[in-house]
Amino acid sequence: MIEIHNIHKTFGDKKVLDGISGVFETGKTNLLLGASGTGKSVLLKCIVGLIKPDIGSVTFDGTYFTNNKLDIRQEIRRKIGMLFQGSALFDSMTVEQNIEFPLKMLSDMPKDERLDRVNTCLKRVGLENANKKMPSELSGGMKKRVGIARAIAPNCTYLFCDEPNSGLDPLTAIKIDELIKEITEEYGITTIVVTHDMNSVIEIGDKIMFLYEGKKLWEGTRDDIMDSNVDELNDFIFANRLMRDAKKVEEEEEEEERRRQG
Amino acid sequence: MLQYLGKYLLFMSSLFSRSESPRILFNRTIDEAILIGINSIFIVAIVSTFIGAVTCVQIAYNLDNAFIPRSTIGFMVREMTILELAPTITSIVLAGKVGSSIAGGLGTMQITEQVDALEVMGINSASYLVLPKIIAALLVFPMLVIISMFLSIAGGYVAGTLSGALSAQEYITGVRDDFIGYNILFALIKSVVFAYLISSISSFRGYYTKGGALEVGAASTAAVTNSVIAVLIADYVCAELLL
Numbered sequence: 001m002i003e004i005h006n007i008h009k010t011f012g013d014k015k016v017l018d019g020i021s022g023v024f025e026t027g028k029t030n031l032l033l034g035a036s037g038t039g040k041s042v043l044l045k046c047i048v049g050l051i052k053p054d055i056g057s058v059t060f061d062g063t064y065f066t067n068n069k070l071d072i073r074q075e076i077r078r079k080i081g082m083l084f085q086g087s088a089l090f091d092s093m094t095v096e097q098n099i100e101f102p103l104k105m106l107s108d109m110p111k112d113e114r115l116d117r118v119n120t121c122l123k124r125v126g127l128e129n130a131n132k133k134m135p136s137e138l139s140g141g142m143k144k145r146v147g148i149a150r151a152i153a154p155n156c157t158y159l160f161c162d163e164p165n166s167g168l169d170p171l172t173a174i175k176i177d178e179l180i181k182e183i184t185e186e187y188g189i190t191t192i193v194v195t196h197d198m199n200s201v202i203e204i205g206d207k208i209m210f211l212y213e214g215k216k217l218w219e220g221t222r223d224d225i226m227d228s229n230v231d232e233l234n235d236f237i238f239a240n241r242l243m244r245d246a247k248k249v250e251e252e253e254e255e256e257e258r259r260r261q262g
Numbered sequence: 263m264l265q266y267l268g269k270y271l272l273f274m275s276s277l278f279s280r281s282e283s284p285r286i287l288f289n290r291t292i293d294e295a296i297l298i299g300i301n302s303i304f305i306v307a308i309v310s311t312f313i314g315a316v317t318c319v320q321i322a323y324n325l326d327n328a329f330i331p332r333s334t335i336g337f338m339v340r341e342m343t344i345l346e347l348a349p350t351i352t353s354i355v356l357a358g359k360v361g362s363s364i365a366g367g368l369g370t371m372q373i374t375e376q377v378d379a380l381e382v383m384g385i386n387s388a389s390y391l392v393l394p395k396i397i398a399a400l401l402v403f404p405m406l407v408i409i410s411m412f413l414s415i416a417g418g419y420v421a422g423t424l425s426g427a428l429s430a431q432e433y434i435t436g437v438r439d440d441f442i443g444y445n446i447l448f449a450l451i452k453s454v455v456f457a458y459l460i461s462s463i464s465s466f467r468g469y470y471t472k473g474g475a476l477e478v479g480a481a482s483t484a485a486v487t488n489s490v491i492a493v494l495i496a497d498y499v500c501a502e503l504l505l
Contacts, residue, residue, distance in 0.1 A: 050378050070280070077384035088375040102383050105286070160382075 007056035034211035081151025087143035089135040096131040121149035141172035280386035294398035310410040314417030322427035332428040336436020339418035353456035357489040361464035365485035368468030369478035403457035
């Protein structure tokens, strides 16, 4: 479980995060939802320690992270796996070397065990024979899969995904979303996904936090989100014509049901 | 300016906190040494040979007094090569080649979040990426300067004898005349200082790149110009202090 408390962050004159608190539960896919520029990625980077919040704290399973001793922060960081928006695979390394890298750097695992683990992770993400490929030879979806494999290779406890399906076609995006959800449930890890994609909300959002202009405006499950009374959230959800149509159909069905009941 | 200097010093100190294991540092240093050294030999060889040749021809052109022995041409080529041309010109060439490569590589890693990926894994990205580059440069630059010295003097020999400016015997006599061993040490000390400046300034410029492809290009350009200016200032300081 990851807890954040009263996170504030300002860049120059611009307040990007304004007192955000919340809890991200273990074994669930927690979504940070919001339009572009609302501070989702900054919040994610504050949680993993890439950006230091001006005020506020982050706790991983009860262990204080922000401003704690370096060795404790290092210990927590070694339990973190992260999938970046652009995958962030190391250009000069093959797929196998990319996935092996955290194992080589962070553990004393012998070479053959490391390669076994690499193959297990590659199999888990559906890329059995991609070991010797270079990142430049991979499609966007394959890069995301390798990024996920690299994140889970050291048996991470916390998985962070920054817009995992950006730049992907809808079918591949859904497959990546499903993969993240499956891995979260299979390994019982705490996953936080930054997204602005409503498909992801419907497919994998166990718990959703909606950010607007650096503030948390709404929090709930995917079942509650359609019935929220937050205008900014409704504007965001129903900006999509498909969602508007779905809402209209739902309202018509409810109206019909009411009429039938008299 | 002071803020910039402070940031540079903090960056340098960050290289030594949370360093990786000696084995990893050694392997990374060897990789970087191959990249910096082997890949630069060709350009260093071409530049050094022609600079030696041109120096010899131009000294011969200016030195037409009958009372000055022709072997003086060989002597002057040697002195100019060892004291200035080999360490300084080689370093300026390497500032362009190695400096831009370091800044471009680190800048690209920064904007594509590869540096963030290292940090999230709990690895000190500055130490992992930059320290091996600086150590490799410190090891490789003196070797390149020694190669440059030999080739430059050889270039002068070929140009001088082929143009008929002096005989082979006169050139060799000049090159061997009044040799001061300390000058070699002076050149090697300068090459180490230049190696540190070029690799650290270029790394600093690349590591703090923000934005996109345009900024990576700007960082590479800044790395080269800053390194060249630093090399020229250091050249003067070394001359004042060590000669």
